[in-house]
Amino acid sequence: MSDAFELAGPPPDLDRLRSLLPDWRVERGDAWAEELVYLDTFDWRLHRKGLRLVRRSGSPAVLELRDAAAADLTLPLDARPRFARDVPAGELRDRLAAAAGPRRLLEVVAVEREGLRAPVRNGLDKLVAHLGLARRTARLPSDRGEPAPAWDPGAAPLGEGTAPAAGDAANGAFDASVTLPTLVEIGPLKGFEEEADRIAADLREAVDGAGAAADELLEALGRRHRRPSPHGAKWLPPVAPEQPIGQVVGLFLAALLAAVERNLPGLREDLDPEFLHDVRVAVRRTRSLLRELAKEPPVPALAALEEELAWLGGRTGACRDLDVLSAELGGYVTRLPGDLGDELGPLAARVLRARGRALATLLDDLDSARCGSLLAAWHDRAAEHSTAAEGRPARVVADERIRALASRTLERARDLDEDSPDDEVHRLRIRCKRLRYLLEFFRALYPSETLDPVVETLRRLQDRLGRFQDLCVHAQLLRAAALEPAMPPLDAPALLAAGALFAELDRAKRRERRRIDKALRRFLDDEPDRVAQLVGEAP
Amino acid sequence: MKVVALYNLKGGVGKTASAVSLAFLAAADGLRVLLWDLDPQAAATYTFRLRPKVAGGVRRLLEEKEGLDELVKASDYPGLDVLPADLRLRKMERALDRADDPRALLARLLQALEESYDLVVLDTPPALGRTAEAVLVAADALLLPTIPTPLSLRTLRIVHEFCTSKKRYRRLRLLPFFCMVDRRKGLHREIADRDEAADLPVLRTRIPYNSAVERMSDRREPLPAYAPASPAAVAYRELWEEVRPLLDLHSSSETVGSSETVGPS
Numbered sequence: 024m025s026d027a028f029e030l031a032g033p034p035p036d037l038d039r040l041r042s043l044l045p046d047w048r049v050e051r052g053d054a055w056a057e058e059l060v061y062l063d064t065f066d067w068r069l070h071r072k073g074l075r076l077v078r079r080s081g082s083p084a085v086l087e088l089r090d091a092a093a094a095d096l097t098l099p100l101d102a103r104p105r106f107a108r109d110v111p112a113g114e115l116r117d118r119l120a121a122a123a124g125p126r127r128l129l130e131v132v133a134v135e136r137e138g139l140r141a142p143v144r145n146g147l148d149k150l151v152a153h154l155g156l157a158r159r160t161a162r163l164p165s166d167r168g169e170p171a172p173a174w175d176p177g178a179a180p181l182g183e184g185t186a187p188a189a190g191d192a193a194n195g196a197f198d199a200s201v202t203l204p205t206l207v208e209i210g211p212l213k214g215f216e217e218e219a220d221r222i223a224a225d226l227r228e229a230v231d232g233a234g235a236a237a238d239e240l241l242e243a244l245g246r247r248h249r250r251p252s253p254h255g256a257k258w259l260p261p262v263a264p265e266q267p268i269g270q271v272v273g274l275f276l277a278a279l280l281a282a283v284e285r286n287l288p289g290l291r292e293d294l295d296p297e298f299l300h301d302v303r304v305a306v307r308r309t310r311s312l313l314r315e316l317a318k319e320p321p322v323p324a325l326a327a328l329e330e331e332l333a334w335l336g337g338r339t340g341a342c343r344d345l346d347v348l349s350a351e352l353g354g355y356v357t358r359l360p361g362d363l364g365d366e367l368g369p370l371a372a373r374v375l376r377a378r379g380r381a382l383a384t385l386l387d388d389l390d391s392a393r394c395g396s397l398l399a400a401w402h403d404r405a406a407e408h409s410t411a412a413e414g415r416p417a418r419v420v421a422d423e424r425i426r427a428l429a430s431r432t433l434e435r436a437r438d439l440d441e442d443s444p445d446d447e448v449h450r451l452r453i454r455c456k457r458l459r460y461l462l463e464f465f466r467a468l469y470p471s472e473t474l475d476p477v478v479e480t481l482r483r484l485q486d487r488l489g490r491f492q493d494l495c496v497h498a499q500l501l502r503a504a505a506l507e508p509a510m511p512p513l514d515a516p517a518l519l520a521a522g523a524l525f526a527e528l529d530r531a532k533r534r535e536r537r538r539i540d541k542a543l544r545r546f547l548d549d550e551p552d553r554v555a556q557l558v559g560e561a562p
Numbered sequence: 563m564k565v566v567a568l569y570n571l572k573g574g575v576g577k578t579a580s581a582v583s584l585a586f587l588a589a590a591d592g593l594r595v596l597l598w599d600l601d602p603q604a605a606a607t608y609t610f611r612l613r614p615k616v617a618g619g620v621r622r623l624l625e626e627k628e629g630l631d632e633l634v635k636a637s638d639y640p641g642l643d644v645l646p647a648d649l650r651l652r653k654m655e656r657a658l659d660r661a662d663d664p665r666a667l668l669a670r671l672l673q674a675l676e677e678s679y680d681l682v683v684l685d686t687p688p689a690l691g692r693t694a695e696a697v698l699v700a701a702d703a704l705l706l707p708t709i710p711t712p713l714s715l716r717t718l719r720i721v722h723e724f725c726t727s728k729k730r731y732r733r734l735r736l737l738p739f740f741c742m743v744d745r746r747k748g749l750h751r752e753i754a755d756r757d758e759a760a761d762l763p764v765l766r767t768r769i770p771y772n773s774a775v776e777r778m779s780d781r782r783e784p785l786p787a788y789a790p791a792s793p794a795a796v797a798y799r800e801l802w803e804e805v806r807p808l809l810d811l812h813s814s815s816e817t818v819g820s821s822e823t824v825g826p827s
Contacts, residue, residue: 149638214633214636
């Protein structure tokens, strides 16, 4: 494990270094330069899990996955991976994929290091460590207009030593790069860790201004008054029990609109499918908020906004459904017998083209005057209500609404049996989703030990219902792609494979339906008591 | 992981020079190599500028209270680590006597390094005691440096007979090679030109007598590092090329040394 610390000012030259370490023989080493590009997803999934993904230049360039809680992983890799799936198979890809999911890996910070690498020997003239001294400059991808993860732009500098460098400005007019403190790294040779510690101690003692090495990524961001956005995509401001519900709605509207606006550029650039997903979720949650509180003053005044949100939500559906199908298609293919899956290429290509058309239509919708008016109205309503103090206390409203919606959800769940049509299953799923959103809106009003079990029971049922719904939608989409009137008929092998796939999806649907019946029984056993504990009355 | 021991009953035949040179060349070839200096004279340890002392003592190691890996030191060369000798290795015979299964002890200790190294080179003391028996069990092959003299051939025959007389050593590959060959001497020429010795086929590479080898203890570096063009270094390179396929070892660009470095290497 190498020791690292920072020095104020430029790196010392070799003569100075030798005078600072009189008990060691410091040899002239190689001058070197390298670039470290830190990568993360738009929503900082790696940072949130304590991971750092770095592409280090060199011959060969390597990709490093650093984990404070586990051994670092390194892999030679020439091209910068756009997604986890671009990384060759192995432990690094598995761990990266588990953390990043389908998200695009964006450049967060690029740090150029140049300096000296000096071998250090002991009294026996044995090589015991390598001393690396690096001058560092950091650039942010947004300086070059490239897509970047979500910053928290108003953040204060992070800790000591992160005061803005000369030329930095707090108003967003930044210099192209910032200088970081000189980095000193002491890499011991195996079996010489004690010697490396002594070298580090000697150097720290001899040099003024030596300090612990800060996290390079956070330090570079901090010097530009930025930090990773601390909130996930679903973050909402916490609610106080006595807060007027009108104000709560206004603050929620503002937070949900911010989520949409944050994700629109990535959606427009089609960086990864999660941008659209997060836009959809924010729109759906906003609609849910307005519908659940539709009769609660002052929310009735927002009915027109809800109608427009319904329009926008509807416009996003086709592309999202095809995104999910595209992600699942590979898994479906492997379920087909023999080599049949290989024949699905033409069908998969049609799905991909359909998805391209759906995205183009959606982007037109987003550029439309109607969408512009909607976003403007959304902004205005959020601003009006978040500063006003209208309505009953939030806790009173939340108790009432949760009790009522939980009651209706349980009633619908009780009505569902194995003969109910698929549409009924879908309607229950929507009802569950709305209840879950409602619980999440008012999370801050309830102790987590009573709220979390309600949400968890709901989540388990929702997951099961969601899988069933996906299979229904995917069967429809695949059928539409197979029979696309504007296209020539699929050839015989492709049709055969498509037929096998429909049969497999049908079997999977029936399996899922049986599992839903079991999941429903568990839900109905557990959820009434848990809701009663939360809002004080059994629904 | 392959284990190869440089062994001869006779001292002064070039065991250490051979062990150090071959270990260096194997690491330079991209293999992850450990040189274990089992000779209490600690000549290999000295060559790599290491102190002849095992932290915690050899007894602790043999009692398996200490993992081998924790005692390993990186050499100055990427990919080549050294387990230094301990002057207390002279007590090894007694310690092995106390072990439950002394012959299998080294093999068991080396098992823990299976994932860390491609090749382990054992530099052994010139004796046929408990240590040697443990080496014969642990090694996949014995490289037997042999000076082309009748006395050396006699000791080679003793080793050959000993190994073939015991069932447990029969899987061991015996690979004698002529070392310190002085072609100015008629007797050396006569014996070294044979392709067998003590009823064993001899490797085709001959290591010539070369004064550059003697400077190893002064330079404290492997011969191929400080005199790569010397006749002996060239011959050691040929010997490594000859031995590598016999050990079923391939150079690999994927393997990396265990030495940590800072910055780009």
